[in-house]
Amino acid sequence: MPPSDAQSPLSSDPWMERLRSSEPQRGDAIEELRFLLHRGLSRSLNMRYGVPFQIDDVVQDALLKILDSLDQFEGRSRFVTWAMTIATRVGISCLRRQYKREVSIELLDHDDSLKLATSNTGRSEASQNMAQREILQQLNELIETDLTARQRLAIRFQLEEIPVDETAERIGSNRNAVYKLVHDARMKLKQGLERKGFTNEHIQSVFALGT
């Protein structure tokens, strides 16, 4: 917590006191929190991912989750900031479920789920195309030899912009594990390319990637 509030002990957090008090203070606090969540989520989630959502339903779900989780508030942040992290996750999870893209699982479940086209990206000079092709060929080899089938699939899902929660559901895992799976795969591919003599700088230059 920033220094200005560091002297405020958790026990005196007014939100926690009010939410744990008896009526009517508790009810007033809940309605005040509902108002703040509504204001915050209306701004942050409205038309995110291009889909409308039922704000009142999301706020209600978030509020219930927050009230159920009060014991987990450790006072390391302002209470409303903490509450908004929970509400934001509830809201975004709801939006991501609606946004779910129709990607054929059968199409992606084959062993070639992460096969690269090694021609070229079509926007470069001939010499650069050759350099790209060389990197992509090495990358294809590394994908085959260094990654597991689950890693290939998880990366493909990410490239298809399938939400990580949905990826986790499809491969029977959880969000944290999917992140680790993909992160480890990225590290392996990076280290593999380095072993083959392709530095980050060279790759960025060949693909004209802005960082």
Added chain:
Amino acid sequence: MPLSTHQTEDLVRMIVTVEPDAIGCDECFGRVAEYADWQLSRQEIPEGMRAIENHLRQCPCCRDEYRALLDGLEAIDWDTR
């Protein structure tokens, strides 16, 4: 089906930008409110919070949620918090 040109470039970008990450999404979620307060206070982020910053750079999912969190917090008048 092979990756499209755009997806291939995204994959290459994912590879060249990856860095070691000491934490995962769960730990990030547990500490991101504190990180947001530091960022919104416009004070220097403490060294102990750097792992959160690094994870947010690495993880598109957590980064997306964090941006939404900041948008929401900005909509809530700071004085009311």
